[in-house]
Amino acid sequence: xxxxxxxxxxxxxxxxxxxxxxxxxxIMPLDDESEKRITRYSGNYIVGMGLCAKLMxxxxxxxxxxxEKLSDEDM
Numbered sequence: 001x002x003x004x005x006x007x008x009x010x011x012x013x014x015x016x017x018x019x020x021x022x023x024x025x026x027i028m029p030l031d032d033e034s035e036k037r038i039t040r041y042s043g044n045y046i047v048g049m050g051l052c053a054k055l056m057x058x059x060x061x062x063x064x065x066x067x068e069k070l071s072d073e074d075m
Contacts, residue, residue, distance in 0.1 A: 012040050021047040 003011070008026075015022050021043030028036045041048040 008038060016042045021051065023048045023051050
C-alpha cells in the first residue's frame with residue numbers, strides 16, 4: 001500500500017478498525033505562518049493518555065542521549 005495515496009481520513013478509519021486504542025496527532029505546514037493540526041483518538045481516554053506519556057518519555061530519553069552536555073565554559 002502506498003500511504004502517499006491514502007487520505008488522512010481513510011488512514012485514521014483503517015487504524016480505528018485495527019486497534020482498540022490509538023492516538024494520532026499530526027501537523028501539516030500550510031505556509032510559513034500557518035499549519036493544520038490533526039488530532040484523533042479512539043478507545044479509552046486514560047489508555048490514550050498513557051500512550052502519549054510513554055511516547056513523550058521515549059522522545060525525551062533519545063534527546064537526552066543525543067544532546068551534548070555543555071561545559072561550564074560554554075554556559
